[in-house]
Amino acid sequence: MxxxxxxxxxxxxxxxxxxxxxxxxxxxxPDAETVPLAEARGRVLAERIDADLDVPGFDRASMDGYAVRGRDTFGADEVDPVTLDLVGSVHAGTEPDVEVGEGEAAEISTGAVMPDGADAVVMVERTEEVGEAVAVRTAVAPGDNVMLAGTDVAAGARALGPGTGLTPREIGLLSALGIDEVPVRGxxxxxxxxxxxxxxxxxxxxxxxxxxxxxxxxxxxxxxxxxxxxxxxxxxxxxxxxxxxxxxxxxxxxxxxxxxxxxxxxxxxxxxxxxxxxxxxxxxxxxxxxxxxxxxxxxxxxxxxxxxxxxxxxxxxxxxxxxxxxxxxxxxGLPESQIATVRGRMAVRERYAEGRLRLMPVGLLADEAGETLVYPVDKGSGATTSLVEADGVVAVDPDTEYLDEGEAVDVQLFSPDVRAPTLLAVGEDDPALSRLLDRLENPRFLPVGSREGLRRLGGGVPDVAVVAGPVERDVDSVDLGGWTREWGLVVPDGNPAEVGGLADLVDRDLAFHNRGRDAGVRASLDAAIEELAAERGVSRAELADAIRGYEIGSKGFESPARAVARGDADAGLGLRATAEKLGLGFVSLGTESVGIRANPDRTEKPGVEELSEALETAGEDGLFASLAGYEASSLSSER
Amino acid sequence: MxxxxxxxxxxxxxxxxxxxxxxxxxxxxPDAETVPLAEARGRVLAERIDADLDVPGFDRASMDGYAVRGRDTFGADEVDPVTLDLVGSVHAGTEPDVEVGEGEAAEISTGAVMPDGADAVVMVERTEEVGEAVAVRTAVAPGDNVMLAGTDVAAGARALGPGTGLTPREIGLLSALGIDEVPVRGxxxxxxxxxxxxxxxxxxxxxxxxxxxxxxxxxxxxxxxxxxxxxxxxxxxxxxxxxxxxxxxxxxxxxxxxxxxxxxxxxxxxxxxxxxxxxxxxxxxxxxxxxxxxxxxxxxxxxxxxxxxxxxxxxxxxxxxxxxxxxxxxxxGLPESQIATVRGRMAVRERYAEGRLRLMPVGLLADEAGETLVYPVDKGSGATTSLVEADGVVAVDPDTEYLDEGEAVDVQLFSPDVRAPTLLAVGEDDPALSRLLDRLENPRFLPVGSREGLRRLGGGVPDVAVVAGPVERDVDSVDLGGWTREWGLVVPDGNPAEVGGLADLVDRDLAFHNRGRDAGVRASLDAAIEELAAERGVSRAELADAIRGYEIGSKGFESPARAVARGDADAGLGLRATAEKLGLGFVSLGTESVGIRANPDRTEKPGVEELSEALETAGEDGLFASLAGYEASSLSSER
CATH class of the missing domain: 3.40.980.10 (MoaB/Mog-like domain)
Incomplete structure (x- = not known):
């Protein structure tokens, strides 16, 4: 090795x-290259582009009306129109086949080439055709309603400079110049x-x-x-x-x-x-x-x-x-996006004294006023999930000993397209919660378990914590409501070992797959063990020791059931809904509540209100009823 | 028709x-579709992605060191190490071929699978190999330096919600889950x-x-x-x-x-x-x-x-x-970019009362303090050049009669990638100016001619005006310096009509192509005509009338020369540099100055300072000398 x-x-x-x-x-x-116009958006010009033609390339009528010699209309008005002989018409996209002489006019449409002889256009609204003539009710000066060749862009003019980023409008100017191959930075x-x-x-x-x-x-x-x-x-x-x-x-x-x-x-x-x-x-x-x-x-x-x-x-x-x-x-040749950096306030105090620059990964959230809050994530864990919890990085100087709560920091986002979540939720993972989150704009949920979720809520960073089972809820928070779910032992399909309940785990040599201590469903299990211990007059620890696998606690709520599905365990702690989803058997041990508790400082934050409404709607539209063992619960305390 | x-x-x-x-x-x-992971960036998830596997998929050493049974190390410290028998090694990416029994250890590298029997890793720094054994100088608890299967992402957990925009970090999480085909919104x-x-x-x-x-x-x-x-x-x-x-x-x-x-x-x-x-x-x-x-x-x-x-x-x-x-x-499924709208102040008062919503195209620039200024462009001209002058649109309510100077407005940019210019220059178009602009970060130049440029500078919107020839400079402004250029008559190569000077235009039946009245070079021509008229004791108008084509004035500085090149004119008003560029002949009529004059409120604006420095450098490095008939001129007044 x-x-x-x-x-x-x-x-x-x-x-x-x-x-x-x-x-x-x-x-x-790399070297500059040439790309077709249709693929040039987002690229950067490698060199200056000068106009090589006039835009327009001809004297152009800018109104529908009649091409005339301006001096023929001098003196004309509503009361005393001038009558000119109609000698033909000119349509956009065609070469004029008429010439306008003294006392003459030609019908002309917007964009058409001015016929020889004419130097102005009278708009159609100020005219009236009378047989082979037209009555003109206004005077026009030479040049009126005519766009001279090169007025828009003159040949020889600098059109776009080197280094110009090509957005739709620059694409438009290049089109106008007839350029279909664009020299861009490689x-x-x-x-x-x-x-x-x-x-x-x-x-x-x-x-x-x-x-x-x-x-x-x-x-x-x-x-x-x-x-x-x-x-x-x-x-x-x-x-x-x-x-x-x-x-x-x-x-x-x-x-x-x-x-x-x-x-x-x-x-x-x-x-x-x-x-x-x-x-x-x-x-x-x-x-x-x-x-x-x-x-x-x-x-x-x-x-x-x-x-x-x-x-x-x-x-x-x-x-x-x-x-x-x-x-x-x-x-x-691309500038950094203006939104690649955002400013926010530290949501917590963060100590640091390691004598070298720290690029601290941070998550973003918003407070009730919509101001950006910043908190550190991924303290070197190497977890890939930190990728979606961390929105960017704060550079902390080597001589900074700590960042204070409320201190302003600049966050370099991992991408200009990173969007700060509208809601930061932590706590118990749950299939109904996943569906509820699907209905929200851009929520972030960290499945840290009920206990850790409550601890973090107490620390003041998250907006809400999702708490299941008999977990001590001694954290200042506002109850947003919740649901109940049936929990118990997930067993193989058909329950071949004929597991009847908790006592079988204690009394028989069954391989059990447990959840970790932060899970609310684990708290429910421990309470049930406590109860059984009291019945039997023994200590809880004695019963727990007798369960093979009690100490192995998975983080994932489906992990015990998946271990059962793989044949690695005879029974796993889990939900009826999970057993049903994975086609496994289930032995019910009870029903536990799952509640959403909000940070008291964030109850009026839009993301929290959106969650509250989604919870209410879900209770009405059957989101919970569609999961085996689930029921919406009525709100237990004041909102 | x-x-x-x-x-x-x-x-x-x-x-x-x-x-x-x-x-x-x-x-x-459209319907949702599935794209390869490598093409998923920038797309939007069509559905929720749940993890279908544990990450990591196995209990994983998170340090280089020795895999041990934690309880075997209890009591070990620097003074009193515990010695364990080495039974083999485990490398990342290989299946362990050892089992760690009581009193045993296996060498293990970061990322390797924990061998059966071991439940902790002692980091290599706290150990010493002694023959076929290893001395362990620290105690580790079961689980220390081990990342349990599913700790990072647990199978069954909600990984990404529907509607999630896929940036590099989400691509990372999808990779970790082994997903190579991503369901995205069409x-x-x-x-x-x-x-x-x-x-x-x-x-x-x-x-x-x-x-x-x-x-x-x-x-x-x-x-x-x-x-x-x-x-x-x-x-x-x-x-x-x-x-x-x-x-x-x-x-x-x-x-x-x-x-x-x-x-x-x-x-x-x-x-x-x-x-x-x-x-x-x-x-x-x-x-x-x-x-x-x-x-x-x-x-x-x-x-x-x-x-x-x-x-x-x-x-x-x-x-x-x-x-x-x-x-x-x-x-x-894409949100509008946060930078698709910017706030600025109106640089000018703008009247409007047409009784319907007006989507007013505007240009942006910055004042000396870097604040965004907004001014209206393209009052219905239909010019394609407005595409690159207009940065976005201000929506003006039907009942708004005017927008006051200094009033705050929100500009909806034509693209989130639109960058406001660092400098707004207007005035005389000139080939040396084009090269100078190439050296600046992101300038905008509007070739409106010297007179119109000065007028606009007086209006207070542009940062600088470029002014050529004998044009009245009675606008409060600061001289940034400039250059001189030789002007005269551009004629066909070899001067077949043997045009000798201005008098030939007056006295012979030559077709002349003029510049428009806003051009500084036109002012030079008019001054020369004035001088000739004085010599001859006639009026300027009399001489001008005698020049065939005097009244036709092109906007573009190369237009007269291009007319000569096409054979549409015998002589055109222009520069020696242009004649040389187009391979035409040239009859010199004189030298005129071109000066850059700054808005007095913007002299310390970074873009103006950058221009000033570029002008100085250009005077030294031969930018002007490389153009026929050009010379750098020393600064005529105080900076």
Missing amino acids: VGVSDRKQFRDLVDPDVAHDAIESLDLA RPTVGIVSTGDELVRPGEELRSERGEIYDVNSYTIAAGVEEAGGEAELYPHAGDDYEQMERLLVEAAEECDLVLSSGSTSASAVDVIYRVIEERGDLLLHGVAVKPGKPMLVGELEDSAYVGLPGYPVSALTIFRTFVAPAIREAA | VGVSDRKQFRDLVDPDVAHDAIESLDLA RPTVGIVSTGDELVRPGEELRSERGEIYDVNSYTIAAGVEEAGGEAELYPHAGDDYEQMERLLVEAAEECDLVLSSGSTSASAVDVIYRVIEERGDLLLHGVAVKPGKPMLVGELEDSAYVGLPGYPVSALTIFRTFVAPAIREAA
């Missing part, structure tokens, strides 16, 4: 500014090499027993590359074999403007990459004084730039967003 | 809200039918003598459709032939969710469309009380929705942005 104990230590961490400079010093910008090609023997592409079969996991970083970073104006190219995964890694990295470097490696947290893979860059390219720096991202590598490989990203998904996205995306945008 | 005098009058104009409702009532939303297909016999597609040959013009609206609106989340489909142009129009519209309706007609201002074409919709579909409304866009049609055709847009480019984009784009976004 390679590397576990001899992996490289990064000692001389460079300043983050040095890393920015090193990445800026790399040349990512999009840098970015090769992404994932490292780690354990990575599997989404869609492929996952062999969990071998420790395989789906590759998260490749697709996340590829999407980030495209968003920054680059073109992403995914390369096969590389393990920590030197020859393979070298071959892949060099292939990517030959084909791309920038190569990013990303994926594994394996120190040995980082070591191998380090050696490849040192031997086949130029390592500019390794190790940056930033958290996360300490082991970041920056260098050159063949004629391409190279940056190595950290392995954890949020860390990889953070380093990409902070150091790499700006370089890709720069190379593509 | 059809329609000029019998075109439909729209009498009963409906309220704009009714038009919004009518368009909302149309069903544009993008509405929008067919665009241009009307007008005179329209030609960019890239095709333009026959100006027939009054042909390039089709601006099709590409502009197509880009707007794509930006709003739809897919645009361009159809061939239709004239005002009923059969052809019917065939095209019905074909588009059969293939698309929405059909837009756009292009011509021809009333007869609108009439024909009106009849097609009435006969083959359902006309919901015709005519909306809004300026522009009065003749807007809304209806259904076959199973598709139909909206008719006005013909002038800015009007078409305005109506599209206000009425149609929101419906496309709604159908695609």
